[in-house]
Amino acid sequence: VSTQSTGDCKWCEMRRLAPFTRTLGHRRFGTNGLSSVMVHDWKRWRSLDVEDERERIEFSMFLGTLQDKLSKHESTAVPEDTNGEAPILIERPHRTKITFPEEIKMECIQNLLADLRGGKQLSLQLINNILDHVTPVLESCSNVVRVPTPGPDQQLIVVGDLHGSLADLLHIFETFGLPSDDRKYIFNGDFVDRGIFGLEVLMVLLACKVSKPDSVFLNRGNHEDRLLCTAYGFHTEVLAKANKAVFNSVCRVFALLPLMTVVEKVALVIHGGLPSIGDPANLIQDVEKLPRADWETMQRVELENLSPMEREQLKLMKDLLWSDPEPEMLGIAPSPRGAGCLFGNDVVYDYLTALELPHLVRSHQCVLKGFDTTAFGGVEHHTVFSASNYCGSQNFGAVLVLGTEEGEIQRSFETWVPPQESNVMIEQKTATVITDTIHKIKLALEFEFSESSLPSQLTMEQCNLILEKAVGIPMPWKTVLEIATRDDSLDPEKVMTVDFQAFLTNYEEFVRSRGQLSFEGAHMYKQLKLMQAMFAYFDHDNDGFISRSEWNLGIEILNKELPDQQFDGERFFDILDLDKSGRISINEMCEGWRISRLKVSPRIHEVLP
Secondary structure (H helix, E strand, O other): OOOOHHHHHHHHHHHHHOOOOOOOEEEEOOOOOOOHHHHHHHHHHHHHHHHHHHHHHHHHHHHHHHHHHHHOOHHHOOOOOOOOOOOHHHOOOOEOOOOOOOOOOHHHHHHHHHHHHOOOEOOHHHHHHHHHHHHHHHHOOOOEEEEOOOOEOOEEEEEOEOOOOHHHHHHHHHHHOOOEOOEEEEEOOOOOOOOOOHHHHHHHHHHHHHHOOOOEEEOOOOOOOHHHHHHOOHHHHHHHHOOHHHHHHHHHHHHHOOOEEEEOOOEEEEOOOOOOOOOHHHHHHHHHOOOHHHOOOOOOOOHHHOOHHHHHHHHHHHHHHHOEEOOOOOOEEEOOOOOOEEEOHHHHHHHHHHHOOOEEEEOOOOOOOOEEEEEEOOEEEEEEEOOOOHHHOOOOEEEEEEEEEOOEEEEEEEEEEOOHHHHHHHHHHHHHHHHHHHHHHHHHHHHHHHHHOOOOEEEHHHHHHHHHHHHOOOOOHHHHHHHHHOOOOOOOOOOOEEEHHHHHHHHHHHHHHHOOOOHHHHHHHHHHHHHHHHHHHHOOOOOOOEEHHHHHHHHHHHHHHOOOOOOOHHHHHHHHOOOOOOEEOHHHHHHHHHHOOOOEOOOOOOEOO
């Protein structure tokens, strides 16, 4: 999120630390083979990633609080058409014909995977049907799902974070096969965010759960959270590919996901880790009591409105989804993530011995080899992360495979970096679809313009009339001017008309090069009036810019009105002051809002529009 000097340095260092290894292929990893320099650099990269995660969440919470405050006034609320199809701007011309109207069969899922690999898109009908099918299935699950010990000739595969990586999911199914009676999967949370195919990954996993409910198990991750997936891009992805109603339905499904899985006599599988409260012997019972469906989000919760029991429930859920092991310490410590805790090996030992299980399996942390194992005192805890090349870090993806051999439980880690062609193929075909769509938008704009019988010189109102008819939404006047004139320095307050024919001539090239009116941009601008209200809250002298003193005064007032949420005004000013001019413009405010909801590209130095 941050573009201040320290943020630039942080991202530069993350780029420097990223290319640890470019080894390709599918393999089993040993415990050796990593130099001390690589390990040091990796730990530094992961630390920076945690810092970025915390900063992004804090900045998004700040903007969300400001939005909540201003949205209470009816005059600043902007109604949205939330239930219809996505506008033509983000419609995909080539969608899969699979819809799952009555039932979901595994052979149809296989066909769906082939369509997705070929660049086809999900239809709104398919998405809604899957959500309808999976809701009662998840409602019937308990908070703690119990899975039998894998028998002879059976496999139980634990998949870690996927974060919208369709290529890794395809790789896993191609390598091990689709779920079946003898091949079961536990997907351990964080299916969405940061990757560009979060909705596709989620729908495939939900479809698998419906088709094979006794062979597919889904644990909730910390990113299966309404607020967090708004901050990390899944919200805007869903708006791009579907609509707001789908996003709301998905968030309700997130809240229905079980919180942990127990593999009988083998392992406790949780997304984050062990809690800082409660008796280890009572962990299962404590988790079973949680009203998980009530918690679509665990962020920005006003604690004063919760009962003591609800506060304890919230603490326990956050610990399960956010915590991390710290082998170099004992006991419990606060987490640098700002949620959950750090727990030492002694805590792992206490819980596993109390539960009579030899393994703790968790995900949540990107690890260089794709997995990490710590053994001590006859027990082990493992981290499994399945999204390879996560944010450009060149990490391997991995899964944990559990099986039985001669009556003994066997475990192994399968690791890989998927061939680049798989991701490139999907992205290129998606890019082709988008290019086709941009061209169709231009044709729609040309048609509406010709039908309007308006002169070439149009006012802002006339332009928006054509834009709304063609693509479903207006466009900021400044952007219209920039496209038409190729000049981004024009003052939209002083230019009253624009040559719309020039706008049409430049439209395709501008959109392809700039990503304007892209997936999240289109929907963000639906809230332009709200952005203007937020800007006016700080611009006390109405000169069109927010000075540092005006900003700090607004933050001071906001902190007084919200004593339980104190914001660091100086830091957020630096984040929004994109050009380092010492003042914030309305465009910088909108851009800061957009960036706070961006997906991070698999290439760490790029941000996807």
